[in-house]
Amino acid sequence: MTRSNRTNFAPADDVGRFRAGLPTILPSLAERDFDRVVVCWYNDTPSGDFVIDYHPDLESVPGKCRKCAFKFLPVLGKYVAQTFERTLPSGLQQRWRFRMEHKDCEDTFHGDGSRGGPARREFTQQEKALL
Incomplete structure (x- = not known):
């Protein structure tokens, strides 16, 4: 494929x-x-916060919300740059960190109330095969 x-x-x-x-x-x-x-790969978190951090397993790969965050670049751009430079203030580092505490939990995300539509669901095995 x-x-x-x-x-x-x-x-x-x-x-x-x-x-x-x-x-x-x-x-x-x-x-x-x-x-x-x-x-659209949207990084939602249980708290509704952005994820602007380095990937926990890949030191040289910073991560942030993908396509939908592009519209926030005028506001978040300096924070993304500070993340690259490792100068982001500690309070924002904590808030926007790549969280692993929910990794093995069944379903800890119930939405932050900002978006309508159907409830979150996992892709089926057939859908995952198409990715």
Whole structure:
């Protein structure tokens, strides 16, 4: 499977919900075919905080919320730079750290109330195979 095929995936139920909402939100696009669909990798935490930290197992890989955080770059850019430079104030380091305490818990995230829609769910094994 090529990389472009792997990234052209979103769960069918999510695509269906998106399609159902188009007539209300963007009626002129409601009947058009999708060129491709992709999952937006959103780093949610139980506290609703950003993750701006180095990966705990990979020293040289800093991490932050992906595509959706791009819109926050004017506000968060200096903090991301401070993370790279290892000069981020300790209070923010603590708040935005890569947390591992929930790693083996069943489901510790119930949402921070800022987004509507269906409850969080894990990908099925079949969906994981498409990633």
